[in-house]
Amino acid sequence: MNIDHLQKRLQNTDGLTKALGMEFISTPEADTLKARMKVDERNRQVFGFLSGGATLALAENLAGVGSMALCPGKICVGTNVSGAHMRSVLEGDTVTAYGRLLFKGRKLHNWQVDIRNEAGDMISTVQVTNYIITPRSMSKTAANTTAGTREEKKSSEAAEDHTNPTTDERTTAE
DSSP: OOOHHHHHHHHHSOSHHHHHTEEEEOOSSTTEEEEEEEOSTTTBOTTSBBOHHHHHHHHHHHHHHHHHHHSTTOEEEEEEEEEEEOSOOBTTOEEEEEEEEEEEOSSEEEEEEEEEOTTOOEEEEEEEEEEEEOOOOHHHHHHHHHSSOHHHHHHHHHHSOEEOTTTOOEEOOO
8 A cells, every 4th residue: 555645744743653653664555554663762661562552553553544545535543453462572673563454444444453573473463443534524614613703602502413523423412
């Protein structure tokens, strides 16, 4: 999967990807993606081993980047991450995550991510489910932000149904 068009955004955006030192790599297959992460002070536990949480974060971020590449203009969020750790990795080693898209639906993507050390040994295997969201139109958002005074907005919002601003799904107020 080619992610060249996402690389600049990934490198210039502060967040977990940058904080943990993840690097994403395009692959020739349309349903796979790779990432690397050096085990260092940013992602190790106090004993000097790669943190299991950092491993899961690598897998979820890899699947998220893959879903973003497949769905331009959509918001892709992880809804389920489940993994098993088989081996520890010491600080100084580099792990490589290999992600494969198992299912691509309109709203859900399922990924299998295997993480290996430099010797090629399996470290962890992780399953990730991403939910694919179509953002609301900009015109609707712009109209809401420019209409009326703050008090008018508050009274108007209180009278309306509560709506998730990202998905337009209605929720009930309790």
